[in-house]
Amino acid sequence: MEPMSGVAFGGGLPSRLSLADRGQIERRVQEIGRSLLEQSLAAEPTAVSPEWWAQQAAEWATHDDDLKVRLFRLVDCMPMLDDPATLDRHVREYVDDDVIARLPPSLRLAFQAARSSLLAPLAARAIRAAVLAQARRFIAGSNPTEAARAALVQRHRHRGFTLDLLGEAVTSESEADAYAGAYTRLLTELPRHAAAWPADPLVDEGPDGPLPRVNVSLKLSALDSQFDAIDPSGTAERVLARLRPLWRLARANEAQVHIDMESHATKDLTLAIFRQIAMEDEFRDWPHCGVVVQCYLRESLRDLESLAAWARDRGTPIWIRLVKGAYWDFETVHAEAAGWPVPVWQQKWRTDACYEAATTFVMEHATLLRPALGSHNLRSLAHGMAVAEHLGLDRRGVEMQMLHGMGDPEKEAVTAAGWRLRIYMPYGELVPGMAYLVRRLLENSSNDSFLRAGFVKHVPPATLLAAPGPAASVDGVPDDTATAIPPVADAGFRNEPLVDFSVAASRRSMQEAIERLAARFAAGPIAVPIVIDGQQVESGEAFPRRDPSDHDRLLANVAAATSADADRAVVVARRALPSWQRGGWERRAAVLEKAAEILRRRRFDLAAIEVFEVGKPWREADADVAEAIDFCCYYAHEARRLAQPVRVDVPGEENTTEWLPRGVAVVIAPWNFPLAILTGMTVAALVTGNTVVMKPAEQSSLVALRLHEILLEAGVPPAVLAFLPGRGEEVGPTLVSHPDTAIIAFTGSRAVGMAIHAQAATASAATGSRLVKRVIAEMGGKNAIIVDDDAELDEAVVAVVQSAFGFQGQKCSACSRVIVLDRVHDACVRRLSAAVKSLRVGPATDPGTRVGPLVDAEARDRVESFIAEGRRTAREVAAVDVGRLAGRGWFVGPHLFADVDPKGPLGQEEIFGPVLAVFRANDFSQAIELANGTPYALTAGVFSRSPAHLQEAAATIQAGNVYINRGITGALVSRHPFGGYRMSGSGSKAGGPEYLQQFLVRRTVTENTLRRGFAPPRRSE
């Protein structure tokens, strides 16, 4: 079949190849491909080899999705299950009778035995041993000695190798040191042995002389615990501090270093760091380094072009390992969930075509980019070989690469054809290696996998070797239908995507907004006035607001409203009620949508205000603006739903029920989500026809003023929305007790929330009162995450740290207790402690800051008193000293305490700061009891891989929002309606379908339509 012009070959890249060249190449691809395929099929694994079993298991799993998920999950946690009782329990939980009935006969027996009481321990252990043996197939040993031995075996087969130390998430600097240390030992010791290995020309000879015998691959994310594309320069600096010595060692000891590629979010950063080091004087003339390009990425060809231009400038070639990419499912799901463009091709043939275009490009630039083709797809490899031949490339300058334990029959064929083959050999412990294994299992059981098509499904050679194109799907299924992506949400509402800070333009926009604002503050503080009925009100007193990251920077002078201002604001709002109500639902919903539009336009400027005003790190500030947009859109959507009157008619009687506004709403908002929560409560009240007096938190009055301006610009009449900055103690009681205040929407501390409840009740009961005030109060939390003894600790540690220390722990949803099962307690505390110590504390304006300042001096003093209490009553296991920052802003470093008394202040009181308490639980039930052992019920989480424990947690943890195997902050409007019960709050969930009803009363009109036995026909719907 002719390749699609411009897709299979060019892909938009310039190429010297003419159409005739392409035709010749394609004919050669078929010849080479057939020959490779025939030889590989002849060496196909048989039923006696472990590879055959692996293929069969993967194959059979592809037919039953539920089974596949269960078995992959069981496999994933196997290495953790080293205690017989836990192992036995997991096997039973994952493989119940229903699952057993669906298993193939060969496996059914083993799992049946594992469920029978007599044989259970033996069978479960046998199953674990078999799984671990399969996992080890993909791993070249658990330590450098075993890996070196395995590498030598490859050399005996005339193949090269590249060693890769297993491990994914590096959660602390000590782990990053350990990773670098392991490579240091490898690069010190292995070259010494390698010098004595007999030469092998096929493996050792390169285009310009001998190639290094030792070749290692490494992941940059493992060299820095805070590896994050939001802060490219800070990340690069830290990574390079560990990478430089490794490159130096490799260069001195004649080894080669290859940089692996991970997720798309870190791709540009990885390429930038690679370029930076390779350009440094001491490495600029070093050819034995390389980087991976993943061709499933739509951007891959553009990246290659820019790498070629850069390599020309460098003057020394680099190696490019072309792969298709190992994280396709993750990239697709992650982007879809985030509402970002999916970075990977969505049709397999496009990935293949892109791979061929990339191969051609790299080979045409082989003097700059040395081609290494990492693939098990014989069509892709044959194509590479044919292009290399056609271009007359020196074979010593090209290599094929394959994975250890995968596609072994193909390896013989490639070497026999006279090409250098390098085997990618991961080594290390199984627990950190399971993510790698699961990726291999996914690959082997994918419908689109070449290996599966060729060696399991025995798809005909003509199909396997066809040039990539829409018709050439290996399964014969048209790709378009196989890869269609389901929509994220229903048509009515979609969450506003967060800004992707791995994109340079986004980082620039944020940086510029921060600089603009800093310049504005330098010119003098911004005045935040009281605004009633659209008029600024003179206030006798104003108080300064300073930057929490830097006391010296004065941001704003905030007018302090008085009790008389509060009174007038309520009176004006009451007068504005009838016309706002008459305006109707649709008009009000449209105003919210307009406001969303303006918020969207000013997104970076608003986020920048939060960075200065409350010390929110970049990402958190952006998320707050996005949530404010969500509230506008979601409540507009909900309002249209509620606008429809409900009719229940019977013959002779018509009933109409509709929603009416309650009256004047007083919105008292906190500073910790200074835009989102204020917006949510305000627009909910507005869209339902109420008028509003908006009382922002003292600490975040500037961003609140901007919201007031935006809502007026969007069409809210000035009399409908008053802006009343000032001190809560001064205006709060007047607003709450005012006879015309119908609703108090409050978010904040439990103490203030309860005081509002009491004041509202007293005022409602007072003589002459004409309404019972409605109080909607979202209060605090003392939220716990349970870490079970089979939990994936990598994920749990990352999520606990993020949940506990994101925005310095100043979220009502923040994790402040972590309850760890005894068996993993010490390991978990060790890792948590190392991760906490690695957090970077700094000013919020710095994109690399993970922990910024506390909101004010009062907050700092309060948190410090809890830390002092922790030092007195518990064991401090991590404490980050903020050093000189303490003199600059209201900084308190993250703290971790173990052996905490669950009944003491650290176990019971909301701290609202970067302090985390750890508790030990003897069993899962006790863990739940501990989690439920406070008066609050807001958020909670559990990390476990036991289906039974997850079920138990979901059923019995007392919290408004329970999160399973993820962090417990960051609730999204509509997807995670947010709010708690018990002492955590008295309202229904924000961002949920019942929220607006709280701002409304329901009124039913019943009409008897029967007059003297005559009734009109029934109303049609």
Ligand SMILES: Cc1cc2nc3c(=O)[nH]c(=O)nc-3n(C[C@H](O)[C@H](O)[C@H](O)COP(=O)(O)OP(=O)(O)OC[C@H]3O[C@@H](n4cnc5c(N)ncnc54)[C@H](O)[C@@H]3O)c2cc1C
């Ligand atoms: C030596 C070596 C080193 C490697 N290093 C890395 C690395 O650093 N980073 C990395 O990510 N991977 C790496 N890999 C893994 C590699 O990405 C996978 O093994 C490879 O993608 C499998 O591709 P294939 O050509 O062998 O198989 P094929 O079966 O031809 O292709 C599988 C590829 O197609 C993609 N695909 C499947 N379905 C679709 C679809 N519907 N639409 C679009 N694309 C689809 C898959 O994601 C996968 O990338 C490496 C592989 C080797 C051999």
